[in-house]
Amino acid sequence: xxxxxxxxxxxxxxxxxxxxxxxxxxxxxxxxxxxxxxxxxxxxxxxxxxxxxxxxxxxxxxxxxxxxxxxxxxxxxxxxxxxxxxxxxxxxxxxxxxxxxxxxxxxxxxxxxxxxxxxxxxxxxxxxxxxxxxxxxxxxxxxxxx
Amino acid sequence: xxxxxxxxxxxxxxxxxxxxxxxxxxxxxxxxxxxxxxxxxxxxxxxxxxxxxxxxxxxxxxxxxxxxxxxxxxxxxxxxxxxxxxxxxxxxxxxxxxxxxxxxxxxxxxxxxxxxx
Amino acid sequence: xxxxxxxxxxxxxxxxxxxxxxxxxxxxxxxxxxxxxxxxxxxxxxxxxxxxxxxxxxxxxxxxxxxxxxxxxxxxxxxxxxxxxxxxxxxxxxxxxxxxxxxxxxxxxxxxxxxxxxxxxxxxxxxxxxxxxxxxxxxxxxxxxxxxxxxxxxxxxxxxxx
Numbered sequence: 001x002x003x004x005x006x007x008x009x010x011x012x013x014x015x016x017x018x019x020x021x022x023x024x025x026x027x028x029x030x031x032x033x034x035x036x037x038x039x040x041x042x043x044x045x046x047x048x049x050x051x052x053x054x055x056x057x058x059x060x061x062x063x064x065x066x067x068x069x070x071x072x073x074x075x076x077x078x079x080x081x082x083x084x085x086x087x088x089x090x091x092x093x094x095x096x097x098x099x100x101x102x103x104x105x106x107x108x109x110x111x112x113x114x115x116x117x118x119x120x121x122x123x124x125x126x127x128x129x130x131x132x133x134x135x136x137x138x139x140x141x142x143x144x145x146x
Numbered sequence: 147x148x149x150x151x152x153x154x155x156x157x158x159x160x161x162x163x164x165x166x167x168x169x170x171x172x173x174x175x176x177x178x179x180x181x182x183x184x185x186x187x188x189x190x191x192x193x194x195x196x197x198x199x200x201x202x203x204x205x206x207x208x209x210x211x212x213x214x215x216x217x218x219x220x221x222x223x224x225x226x227x228x229x230x231x232x233x234x235x236x237x238x239x240x241x242x243x244x245x246x247x248x249x250x251x252x253x254x255x256x257x258x259x260x261x262x263x
Numbered sequence: 264x265x266x267x268x269x270x271x272x273x274x275x276x277x278x279x280x281x282x283x284x285x286x287x288x289x290x291x292x293x294x295x296x297x298x299x300x301x302x303x304x305x306x307x308x309x310x311x312x313x314x315x316x317x318x319x320x321x322x323x324x325x326x327x328x329x330x331x332x333x334x335x336x337x338x339x340x341x342x343x344x345x346x347x348x349x350x351x352x353x354x355x356x357x358x359x360x361x362x363x364x365x366x367x368x369x370x371x372x373x374x375x376x377x378x379x380x381x382x383x384x385x386x387x388x389x390x391x392x393x394x395x396x397x398x399x400x401x402x403x404x405x406x407x408x409x410x411x412x413x414x415x416x417x418x419x420x421x422x423x424x425x
Contacts (some may be wrong), residue, residue: 019217027148031155038162040339041193045169047346048189054181056355057173059398060346061189063381064166067339072159076203079152084284085203088211092199093217093279096192099222101378103188108386108396109355110229111181118355118396125351212282 030078037071044068050125055118058108065100069093156204160197167193184228191221267316268302274316275301313358314367320420327418334411335380338402342381345399354400361392362418373415377408 040063047060073093080086112118155194167190174186202210279294305311345353360377364370374385374393382402387394397403 023148026154027152029227031152034155034159034212036363037196038159038166040343041166041196042162042169043346045166045191046176048173049169050346050351053355054179054185055396056353056398057182058185058396059342059382061185062378062384063339063346064189065192066379066381068333069192069196073199076199079203079205083208084281085208085211085221085294087281087369088208088215089199092211092214095215095218095222097379100188100192100373103222103225105374105378106187106226106229107181107184107188107300107383108384110184110233111179112386112394114181114233116179116181120355120356121358122352124352125349143423215282 007092033071034077037068040068051065053119069096160200163197188225267311271316272302296369324418338382356397356400356403358403360395364411369416369419369421373412376415384398
């Protein structure tokens with residue numbers, strides 16, 4: 001497909017290397033997708049680490065499973081062209097898409113049934129300056145406990 | 147032409163994924179409840195699937211993706227199996243309330259004693 | 264019954280071809296044998312019904328997934344913002360969402376969509392609806408859930424909703 005395009009434009013006389021443009025476009029698109037997917041994965045991992053109780057951590061983990069995984073897999077699919085690898089990567093994406101919400105629901109339901117109480121109401125992270133001592137008196141008034 | 151650039155992107159993304167895996171591992175070790183740990187195992191498995199896909203593109207062989215498919219399925223089954231095991235203390239029991247048998251009464255009694263101790 | 268068997272055989276054959284990608288007669292023969300074996304097992308287990316072989320209405324389901332993807336992206340950015348804020352202001356909320364769907368697969372689709380959207384997780388399903396845990400209180404908006412419920416019912420081919 002790319003070769004046809006290249007011939008079509010070269011006959012006009014404009015010497016644009018369409019193959020290279022297409023390659024670099026695909027490479028940039030897929031690397032953008034992969035890196036944004038990795039960003040979501042890292043944000044999800046950070047959320048799992050930071051959130052106050054189990055039921056809120058669950059949401060952060062779900063973020064990794066949806067956009068993080070799908071973005072990375074679609075970024076990889078852009079690079080494989082159309083081959084067996086593409087179909088297999090699509091299968092991986094499909095299975096993750098199906099199983100991750102079910103697994104999250106299973107864990108949440110088990111936690112609820114075992115009597116774990118979700119922490120409700122507004123929560124704010126404790127201010128670092130309050131924990132480490134009073135290094136920063138100026139903004140200690142906006143730090144709300146929970 | 148773009149292979150060198152893409153390889154760099156893949157390697158960078160793989161290293162960042164490993165950082166994410168390390169963060170999840172901290173939660174796995176520190177998690178106060180069992181469910182935090184089950185969640186961390188599940189999340190870790192998803193990251194391993196992504197890691198395997200990336201790795202098989204880095205080395206340029208399709209074999210890693212097969213393992214990734216298997217891992218995605220096994221990860222789900224393992225999560226459900228862990229939850230089921232910790233709810234019923236047996237894998238062969240159906241998803242139903244505990245049967246009122248002498249064996250399970252003894253088991254429950256023993257667990258209650260262990261907890262109160 | 265025959266319909267389900269045929270659809271299951273087609274899906275299994277495509278799955279085998281995707282995973283093997285060898286087009287030699289011997290290996291294809293193995294594939295045919297294993298597909299027939301699997302369908303036979305399903306028949307013997309009496310699970311050859313609409314739940315094992317869900318007849319998803321492809322056009323509406325794909326349209327629904329496209330709509331859902333936009334919602335998922337929006338919710339993802341909200342959750343990322345909440346996670347990365349230094350003071351991490353969150354307001355976990357519980358609410359019960361009624362399920363207007365008539366079929367089991369519609370309800371499953373609805374509950375799965377709720378869980379798939381980051382920030383809301385379906386925790387339990389009962390007579391009066393789905394118990395949902397939301398990360399931010401503005402995500403626990405009954406109207407949004409109503410729209411999602413109607414659309415998920417419509418996506419599996421229910422006549423009553425939308």
